[in-house]
Amino acid sequence: MTDARATALVVEDDATTRTLLAGLLESIDCDVDLATDGEEALVQLRTREYDIVLLDIVLPKMSGIDVMESLRRDHPRILGCIIVVTGLDIREIRTLFPAVHETLSKPVIPNRLRQAVRSCLRR
Template sequence: MVTQPSNAKTNKILIADDNAANRELLEAFLANIDCEIELAIDGQDTLDKVRSFQPDLVLLDVMMPKLSGFEVCQQMKQDPQTARVMVLMVTALNELGDIERGVKAGTDDFLSKPINKVKLLKRVENMLRLKDRTDELERLRQYIRDMDDQSKP
Protein backbone atom coordinates (compact mmCIF):
# COMPACT_ATOMS: atom_id res chain seq x y z
CA MET A 1 0.00 0.00 0.00
CA VAL A 2 1.36 3.40 -0.99
CA THR A 3 0.84 6.31 1.39
CA GLN A 4 1.62 9.94 1.02
CA PRO A 5 4.27 11.16 3.47
CA SER A 6 3.19 13.65 6.08
CA ASN A 7 4.42 17.20 5.56
CA ALA A 8 5.78 18.64 8.80
CA LYS A 9 4.97 22.31 9.15
CA THR A 10 4.92 25.09 11.68
CA ASN A 11 1.42 25.96 12.81
CA LYS A 12 0.16 29.51 12.34
CA ILE A 13 -2.06 31.36 14.80
CA LEU A 14 -3.85 34.64 14.15
CA ILE A 15 -4.76 36.67 17.25
CA ALA A 16 -7.67 39.00 16.47
CA ASP A 17 -8.62 41.58 19.10
CA ASP A 18 -9.13 45.34 18.92
CA ASN A 19 -7.63 45.74 22.40
CA ALA A 20 -3.82 45.92 22.25
CA ALA A 21 -3.43 44.70 25.84
CA ASN A 22 -5.49 41.59 25.07
CA ARG A 23 -3.45 40.88 21.94
CA GLU A 24 -0.21 41.23 23.90
CA LEU A 25 -1.48 38.98 26.70
CA LEU A 26 -2.54 36.23 24.30
CA GLU A 27 0.74 36.52 22.41
CA ALA A 28 2.69 36.25 25.69
CA PHE A 29 0.67 33.19 26.76
CA LEU A 30 1.51 31.50 23.44
CA ALA A 31 5.21 32.40 23.54
CA ASN A 32 6.37 28.84 24.30
CA ILE A 33 4.32 27.20 21.57
CA ASP A 34 6.21 26.39 18.38
CA CYS A 35 4.10 28.47 16.01
CA GLU A 36 4.06 31.58 13.87
CA ILE A 37 1.84 34.36 15.26
CA GLU A 38 0.18 37.24 13.42
CA LEU A 39 -2.01 39.97 14.93
CA ALA A 40 -5.22 41.59 13.66
CA ILE A 41 -6.80 44.74 15.09
CA ASP A 42 -10.40 44.59 13.84
CA GLY A 43 -12.84 42.40 11.96
CA GLN A 44 -11.87 43.48 8.45
CA ASP A 45 -8.16 43.22 9.26
CA THR A 46 -8.85 39.70 10.52
CA LEU A 47 -10.50 38.61 7.27
CA ASP A 48 -7.68 40.15 5.24
CA LYS A 49 -5.02 38.38 7.33
CA VAL A 50 -6.87 35.06 7.29
CA ARG A 51 -6.58 35.14 3.50
CA SER A 52 -2.95 36.33 3.35
CA PHE A 53 -1.43 34.62 6.43
CA GLN A 54 -3.47 31.40 6.08
CA PRO A 55 -3.54 30.50 9.78
CA ASP A 56 -4.41 27.11 11.21
CA LEU A 57 -6.18 28.74 14.16
CA VAL A 58 -7.75 32.13 14.81
CA LEU A 59 -8.18 33.38 18.37
CA LEU A 60 -11.13 35.65 17.66
CA ASP A 61 -12.51 38.37 19.90
CA VAL A 62 -16.27 38.77 19.48
CA MET A 63 -16.66 42.50 20.05
CA MET A 64 -14.54 44.23 17.40
CA PRO A 65 -15.04 47.26 15.15
CA LYS A 66 -15.85 47.05 11.41
CA LEU A 67 -16.98 43.42 11.63
CA SER A 68 -17.87 41.51 14.79
CA GLY A 69 -16.23 38.20 15.58
CA PHE A 70 -19.54 36.52 14.73
CA GLU A 71 -19.51 38.10 11.26
CA VAL A 72 -15.85 37.25 10.69
CA CYS A 73 -16.39 33.63 11.72
CA GLN A 74 -19.46 33.26 9.52
CA GLN A 75 -17.65 34.68 6.48
CA MET A 76 -14.64 32.44 7.10
CA LYS A 77 -16.75 29.29 7.39
CA GLN A 78 -18.73 30.13 4.23
CA ASP A 79 -15.58 30.59 2.13
CA PRO A 80 -14.17 27.27 0.84
CA GLN A 81 -10.63 28.73 1.07
CA THR A 82 -10.93 29.45 4.81
CA ALA A 83 -13.68 27.08 5.99
CA ARG A 84 -11.24 24.62 7.57
CA VAL A 85 -9.41 27.24 9.64
CA MET A 86 -10.11 26.55 13.32
CA VAL A 87 -11.80 29.37 15.25
CA LEU A 88 -11.57 29.82 19.02
CA MET A 89 -13.86 32.67 20.06
CA VAL A 90 -12.41 34.54 23.00
CA THR A 91 -15.16 36.54 24.64
CA ALA A 92 -16.48 38.21 27.74
CA LEU A 93 -19.99 37.44 26.48
CA ASN A 94 -21.26 34.43 28.41
CA GLU A 95 -24.99 34.52 27.78
CA LEU A 96 -26.58 31.45 26.21
CA GLY A 97 -27.74 33.56 23.25
CA ASP A 98 -24.16 34.66 22.55
CA ILE A 99 -22.96 31.07 22.60
CA GLU A 100 -25.77 30.03 20.26
CA ARG A 101 -24.88 32.90 17.93
CA GLY A 102 -21.25 31.77 17.88
CA VAL A 103 -22.25 28.19 17.13
CA LYS A 104 -24.48 29.41 14.29
CA ALA A 105 -21.55 31.44 12.94
CA GLY A 106 -19.45 28.25 12.89
CA THR A 107 -17.00 28.68 15.76
CA ASP A 108 -15.11 25.57 16.77
CA ASP A 109 -14.83 26.45 20.47
CA PHE A 110 -15.18 29.23 23.06
CA LEU A 111 -12.93 30.63 25.76
CA SER A 112 -14.26 33.11 28.29
CA LYS A 113 -12.47 36.23 29.46
CA PRO A 114 -10.61 36.73 31.69
CA ILE A 115 -8.27 34.27 30.01
CA ASN A 116 -6.96 31.34 32.02
CA LYS A 117 -3.53 30.50 30.59
CA VAL A 118 -3.78 26.75 31.26
CA LYS A 119 -7.19 26.51 29.56
CA LEU A 120 -5.98 28.59 26.62
CA LEU A 121 -2.87 26.48 26.07
CA LYS A 122 -4.79 23.20 26.30
CA ARG A 123 -7.48 24.39 23.88
CA VAL A 124 -4.88 25.71 21.43
CA GLU A 125 -2.91 22.45 21.64
CA ASN A 126 -6.04 20.36 21.02
CA MET A 127 -7.30 22.55 18.19
CA LEU A 128 -3.93 22.57 16.41
CA ARG A 129 -3.70 18.79 16.76
CA LEU A 130 -7.19 18.44 15.28
CA LYS A 131 -6.32 20.83 12.44
CA ASP A 132 -3.14 18.88 11.66
CA ARG A 133 -5.10 15.59 11.54
CA THR A 134 -7.81 17.14 9.36
CA ASP A 135 -5.21 18.52 6.95
CA GLU A 136 -3.44 15.16 6.79
CA LEU A 137 -6.74 13.41 6.09
CA GLU A 138 -7.47 15.86 3.27
CA ARG A 139 -3.99 15.31 1.79
CA LEU A 140 -4.58 11.54 1.85
CA ARG A 141 -8.00 11.93 0.25
CA GLN A 142 -6.47 14.02 -2.52
CA TYR A 143 -3.69 11.48 -2.96
CA ILE A 144 -6.26 8.69 -3.34
CA ARG A 145 -8.23 10.75 -5.87
CA ASP A 146 -5.03 11.42 -7.82
CA MET A 147 -4.06 7.74 -7.78
CA ASP A 148 -7.56 6.78 -8.86
CA ASP A 149 -7.44 9.30 -11.73
CA GLN A 150 -4.07 7.92 -12.86
CA SER A 151 -5.35 4.36 -12.93
CA LYS A 152 -8.27 5.21 -15.24
CA PRO A 153 -7.70 4.58 -18.96
Protein backbone atom coordinates in the same frame (compact mmCIF):
# COMPACT_ATOMS: atom_id res chain seq x y z
CA MET B 1 1.25 18.47 12.67
CA THR B 2 4.79 18.46 11.33
CA ASP B 3 7.91 19.94 12.88
CA ALA B 4 6.97 23.35 11.44
CA ARG B 5 5.74 25.94 13.88
CA ALA B 6 1.97 26.30 14.05
CA THR B 7 0.64 29.56 12.63
CA ALA B 8 -1.79 31.64 14.66
CA LEU B 9 -3.77 34.82 14.14
CA VAL B 10 -4.83 36.84 17.19
CA VAL B 11 -7.78 39.15 16.46
CA GLU B 12 -8.20 41.48 19.44
CA ASP B 13 -8.65 45.25 19.64
CA ASP B 14 -7.39 45.65 23.21
CA ALA B 15 -3.59 46.02 23.09
CA THR B 16 -2.97 44.48 26.52
CA THR B 17 -5.12 41.42 25.82
CA ARG B 18 -3.62 41.07 22.33
CA THR B 19 -0.10 41.08 23.77
CA LEU B 20 -1.06 38.54 26.45
CA LEU B 21 -2.67 36.17 23.94
CA ALA B 22 0.24 36.46 21.51
CA GLY B 23 2.71 35.75 24.32
CA LEU B 24 0.80 32.65 25.39
CA LEU B 25 0.80 31.35 21.82
CA GLU B 26 4.50 32.09 21.38
CA SER B 27 5.21 30.21 24.63
CA ILE B 28 3.87 27.05 22.98
CA ASP B 29 5.94 27.65 19.84
CA CYS B 30 3.38 29.31 17.55
CA ASP B 31 4.23 31.83 14.85
CA VAL B 32 1.79 34.68 15.63
CA ASP B 33 0.24 37.39 13.45
CA LEU B 34 -1.97 40.13 14.87
CA ALA B 35 -5.13 41.92 13.74
CA THR B 36 -6.89 44.73 15.58
CA ASP B 37 -10.28 44.59 13.87
CA GLY B 38 -12.52 42.27 11.87
CA GLU B 39 -11.73 43.74 8.47
CA GLU B 40 -7.99 43.31 9.00
CA ALA B 41 -8.61 39.75 10.18
CA LEU B 42 -10.50 38.81 7.02
CA VAL B 43 -7.74 40.22 4.82
CA GLN B 44 -5.15 38.14 6.67
CA LEU B 45 -7.34 35.01 6.65
CA ARG B 46 -7.74 35.29 2.89
CA THR B 47 -4.00 35.67 2.26
CA ARG B 48 -2.48 33.15 4.69
CA GLU B 49 -3.50 29.80 6.12
CA TYR B 50 -3.61 29.63 9.91
CA ASP B 51 -3.68 26.62 12.19
CA ILE B 52 -5.31 28.63 14.99
CA VAL B 53 -7.35 31.84 15.09
CA LEU B 54 -8.07 33.53 18.42
CA LEU B 55 -11.05 35.78 17.74
CA ASP B 56 -12.69 38.39 19.95
CA ILE B 57 -16.35 39.17 19.27
CA VAL B 58 -16.54 42.88 20.06
CA LEU B 59 -14.24 44.47 17.48
CA PRO B 60 -14.14 47.77 15.58
CA LYS B 61 -15.11 48.00 11.89
CA MET B 62 -16.43 44.42 11.74
CA SER B 63 -17.45 42.24 14.67
CA GLY B 64 -16.18 38.74 15.31
CA ILE B 65 -19.72 37.51 14.56
CA ASP B 66 -19.55 39.16 11.13
CA VAL B 67 -16.10 37.67 10.55
CA MET B 68 -17.42 34.18 11.33
CA GLU B 69 -20.51 34.73 9.12
CA SER B 70 -18.23 35.67 6.23
CA LEU B 71 -16.01 32.65 6.86
CA ARG B 72 -19.01 30.33 7.13
CA ARG B 73 -20.06 31.48 3.64
CA ASP B 74 -16.68 31.62 1.93
CA HIS B 75 -14.23 29.44 3.92
CA PRO B 76 -16.19 27.16 6.31
CA ARG B 77 -13.16 24.97 7.04
CA ILE B 78 -11.53 27.84 8.92
CA LEU B 79 -14.30 27.84 11.55
CA GLY B 80 -12.86 24.63 13.01
CA CYS B 81 -9.59 26.50 13.69
CA ILE B 82 -11.25 29.33 15.64
CA ILE B 83 -11.05 29.76 19.39
CA VAL B 84 -13.42 32.55 20.39
CA VAL B 85 -12.13 34.64 23.30
CA THR B 86 -14.85 36.95 24.59
CA GLY B 87 -16.44 38.68 27.52
CA LEU B 88 -19.88 37.82 26.11
CA ASP B 89 -22.03 34.78 26.86
CA ILE B 90 -20.07 31.86 25.41
CA ARG B 91 -23.16 29.60 25.27
CA GLU B 92 -24.76 31.93 22.76
CA ILE B 93 -21.63 31.91 20.59
CA ARG B 94 -21.56 28.08 20.64
CA THR B 95 -25.22 28.01 19.60
CA LEU B 96 -24.67 30.42 16.71
CA PHE B 97 -21.40 28.84 15.55
CA PRO B 98 -21.20 25.19 16.63
CA ALA B 99 -18.30 24.57 14.22
CA VAL B 100 -15.85 26.79 16.14
CA HIS B 101 -13.28 24.75 18.02
CA GLU B 102 -13.66 26.39 21.42
CA THR B 103 -15.11 29.39 23.22
CA LEU B 104 -13.27 30.90 26.18
CA SER B 105 -14.37 33.64 28.55
CA LYS B 106 -12.27 36.67 29.37
CA PRO B 107 -10.18 37.02 31.37
CA VAL B 108 -8.48 34.04 29.79
CA ILE B 109 -6.99 31.39 32.04
CA PRO B 110 -3.58 30.67 30.46
CA ASN B 111 -3.64 26.90 30.99
CA ARG B 112 -7.16 26.69 29.55
CA LEU B 113 -6.03 28.54 26.43
CA ARG B 114 -2.96 26.32 26.04
CA GLN B 115 -5.18 23.22 26.33
CA ALA B 116 -7.60 24.56 23.72
CA VAL B 117 -4.77 25.39 21.31
CA ARG B 118 -3.12 21.99 21.72
CA SER B 119 -6.47 20.26 21.23
CA CYS B 120 -7.11 22.24 18.06
CA LEU B 121 -3.66 21.47 16.68
CA ARG B 122 -4.22 17.73 17.18
CA ARG B 123 -7.29 17.81 14.91
